[in-house]
Amino acid sequence: MNRLERRATSALATIYALRMLGLFLILPVFALYAEGLAGTTPVLVGVAIGIYGLTQAALQIPFGMVSDHIGRKPVILFGLALFAAGSGVAAEAETIHGVIAGRALQGAGAIAAAVLALAADLTREESRLRAMAIIGITIGVAFSASLVLGPLLDRWMGVPGLFWLTAVLGVAGMGVVIFGVPTERGHRVHRDAEAVPGQFARVLRDPELLRLDAGIFLLHLGLTATFVALPLVLRDQLELAPVHHGWLYLPVMVVAFVAMVPFIIVAEKHRRMRGVFLGAIAAVALAAAGLGLAGQAGTLAGVAMALLVYFTAFNLLEASLPSLIAKAAPAGAKGTAMGVYSSAQFLGAFTGGVAGGWAHGVAGAEGVFGLISGAAALWWLIARGMAPPRYLSSHVVAVPADADPAILTPRLAAVAGVVEVEVVPEEEAAYLKVELDRLDREGLEAAATAAP
Template sequence: MISISMTAKERHAAAALAGIFGVRMLGMFMILPVFALYAEHLADVTPLLIGVAIGIYGLTQALLQIPFGMASDRLGRKPVIVAGLLLFAAGSVVAALADSIHGVIIGRALQGAGAVAAAVMALVADLTREEHRTKAMAFIGMSIGLSFVVAMVLGPVLNQWFGVPGIFWLTAVLALGGIALLLLAVPNPPHTQRHRDAEPVAGQFGRILCDGQLLRLDFGILTLHMVLTASFVVVPLVLRDIGFAPARHWLLYLPVMVLAITLAIPFIIVAEKKHKLKQVLLGAIAALALAMLGMGVLGESLGAMALWLLLFFTAFNLLEATLPSLVSKFAPADARGTAMGVYSSSQFIGAFIGGTVGGGLHGLYGLYSVFLFAAAALGLWWLAALGMRQPRYLASHLLKVGTMAPSQAAMLSGELMAVRGVAEAVVNGEEGVAYLKVDSQQLDRTALERYSLPES
């Protein structure tokens, strides 16, 4: 029988790893609402270099997260994660000590080089059974979302207490705390193996990069984080220039973030439950473009900026929730990890492009030009998303079937496809796992369980 609930050990491991992921992202996000104001006083500063400093972590993260994940297959999960967190802490210290914009850029690049995301996901997969892996991954996703919300409010508060250098020092301490949590609270996996549902596989990149539906989603997450990063190169400066003191910025971000999450939830439910993902996606992109256009044309008062920021974060939260769901639905059953790896790298590349382009436009054409650029980029994404197919509303499902020869695996794939509710089945005989896409409402679970190995 397939167990319905996670064991205490699985819940403990998932929560601890979500905590490690969350504190790392908290440290990364906290400077977003405050750095542009702080950086004006650094040596050698230009608007372009401010943008590079904000976004450079995305470039090194995008370049190194997949190699880090693959290295963890050979060197072990925990050593690679510890090395990544040490790099992240070192980058935070470099940025804290820097008195020039170039020093901060080096520090931020080092922060991004501690790219442990793929290795953490792989460790989660090692420590959870196949049928519960999606729940464990959801813990990680929630920790990232919560970190972003907390960081947008906490960043301005901490900036008033001990400044941006103090935030960087705190970030270094959080990274070291993450190492302690990893070593003391996360159990060692009984064995390490590659999990196609949770981490990239080298031989699958060609297939993923040639899939037009997945490429639309990769372009989407790149654009979303490009727009976010570009906007926050200038949003703190706009708020200051319209007379809203930086010490009070958190008083705007707190209600905006809480309301935005509240407003996004009904749309997320409609998207999934009513099978309206594409329609909700197009509406959210349009709302985001409207928010950017509003900031660029009508963003010269506090009331207007509050309204546009509320629309922005409502649409942003909605897209952050729906895009990964769409990737999972469009990805081949046995290549979800690779698809998510490319998607995640696209997100970080978008952050780098957004910071760099946002800083450059600010320097050349002024603050409000950044918002107009963002609105135009979102218009291109809307056109690309318009051609996306309606997704199949199928869930990913893993089944432990035991190792077997390729011929047996092929035969079993055919048998699984005959089970009511199974739309796609790929059996990897070497791993002893069947990767399935299933219609949860139609699935004959009793018939499927006959193929599952009993728990050891």
């Protein structure tokens, strides 16, 4: 990556991290705080936690498409302004309904697609995968940090203070957009990084992609439902003071992050993805059931161990699913596949909040963890039919604007290591699926630049 790309990637990762940190700071403490809000019911607590996912899912792809026409930065700034405004509404709310309205407004600042599109505008094809990986890692770190910092900051400023801090983070993100992100030299559609309307039917008919979309939906359903019940279990059944919850999450998240790495290596390097993937789903189901049993028994060590297994498997699946989407998506449809996948993720968060709140009201914490375990078991049954993934990578090469797809497509397809080709002259790009260990890079460059 050159200097401009490093600056752009760092700034965009910071924007993403500030927003995600703000969204998740309340996750480990809100169920406790909501007890003092007027109109609270278990279902409405879940709605308040997960409602951001509904508005995010509805608006992230449209915001990305709007950014194709008016520019990325105006859309990102508008989204961050909505996010900050929603945080303020939630901070001032004295009823659960007010918090729900604020959280919905937070999610309406749906900048994910526009941020990734801007990252694509500001990076070369050969650097883009690294830039996206850095942004993805930053999101994971922000989530882990929020679980640790939420309970600690709650002691000093309370949940309203956390919401005001979130508003400040949104404004800080706007400052990074204005002063930290390099000026884009123009924007265009990048099929490897953003959704294209003409590709939706193709993506939504693909059974392997739909299987993965169902997986991320159920994974985030379980995650959101977990925090409807877990803070209450830690306080009421384990008698762990809320301020100390972060000290439980800290070692769990650190060890879980390290523990997933060997499984990633086995899955990717040794091509055991299907077995590792199914094993991780089974681990989520067992860990969720273990959380219910350990919480009911009042054993902190049992809850800690169940959380460690849960988050190790969660992190592994969270890292593996985008890789599987990239492998399964047809050439030229990766951005659309990722857009649908992200929408399924956010819908899962919303559904998990509602379903978790309902289960808690009907059957208590044990009902919530039973729901999560059942959702993971359903996912295991869905995923069991998955085909062994093709170990292919997406690759983009520049082609002339006057390139003839009928001539260029078979020429590129004949290069060693190229498996799929889609030539899009109006984007001056050819989107490929390739086997990296067999790819003839010199031959590919020669084929792309040769005269018709």
